[in-house]
Amino acid sequence: DTGVSQDPRHKITKRGQNVTFRCDPISEHNRLYWYRQTLGQGPEFLTYFQNEAQLEKSRLLSDRFSAERPKGSFSTLEIQRTEQGDSAMYLCASSLGGGADPYEQYFGPGTRLTVT
Amino acid sequence: GEDVEQSLFLSVREGDSSVINCTYTDSSSTYLYWYKQEPGAGLQLLTYIFSNMDMKQDQRLTVLLNKKDKHLSLRIADTQTGDSAIYFCAESNQAGTALIFGKGTTLSVSS
Numbered sequence: 001d002t003g004v005s006q007d008p009r010h011k012i013t014k015r016g017q018n019v020t021f022r023c024d025p026i027s028e029h030n031r032l033y034w035y036r037q038t039l040g041q042g043p044e045f046l047t048y049f050q051n052e053a054q055l056e057k058s059r060l061l062s063d064r065f066s067a068e069r070p071k072g073s074f075s076t077l078e079i080q081r082t083e084q085g086d087s088a089m090y091l092c093a094s095s096l097g098g099g100a101d102p103y104e105q106y107f108g109p110g111t112r113l114t115v116t
Numbered sequence: 117g118e119d120v121e122q123s124l125f126l127s128v129r130e131g132d133s134s135v136i137n138c139t140y141t142d143s144s145s146t147y148l149y150w151y152k153q154e155p156g157a158g159l160q161l162l163t164y165i166f167s168n169m170d171m172k173q174d175q176r177l178t179v180l181l182n183k184k185d186k187h188l189s190l191r192i193a194d195t196q197t198g199d200s201a202i203y204f205c206a207e208s209n210q211a212g213t214a215l216i217f218g219k220g221t222t223l224s225v226s227s
Contacts, residue, residue: 042220043159048213091158107151110158
């Protein structure tokens with residue numbers, strides 16, 4: 001399967017612990033995005049990478065959150081000192097670069113985080 | 117700021133047409149999108165429309181865009197039980213670097 005993959009699919013952690021999620025984008029895609037989705041809501045943008053450069057961060061991305069994309073391939077999203085309000089589905093998406101192509105983002109299955 | 121609004125629920129009978137509506141605020145969006153999300157799954161891109169088009173048809177899906185009113189709709193012909201899901205409308209943000217999603221419309225199809 002050559003789609004976007006995410007690991008783990010589910011994570012249960014205690015408040016105050018750190019967690020890290022991984023996303024592997026579609027191999028030829030140079031753009032990668034993280035979104036967060038809570039129950040009954042649409043996905044909300046967190047951050048965006050073009051290759052290895054993190055070019056945009058949402059105000060939702062507090063200083064407890066950090067994302068990396070070393071070498072412009074897979075990406076990790078780390079949440080430090082988790083809070084119950086961090087419980088959500090974390091979605092990763094990837095797309096080809098800009099220009100004339102449609103701005104099609106392809107999503108992974110998500111990582112569901114539960115903070116107890 | 118950018119905002120996307122959708123009605124929350126739609127219930128139809130199998131074989132009928134479904135129409136899901138969406139309004140958006142950013143007139144500079146180049147593309148507008150429809151995504152489908154089934155329970156416990158990620159989002160599947162269904163279709164998109166370029167902002168200089170009024171209509172796009174793709175098999176059972178028809179997208180209508182009224183740019184003046186900033187209104188987008190998705191029509192699903194011959195709706196099947198497998199179409200039951202949450203449908204999200206999305207527009208690009210002003211920088212073109214992220215998607216702004218509505219809250220989603222839950223489509224329920226009864227047989």
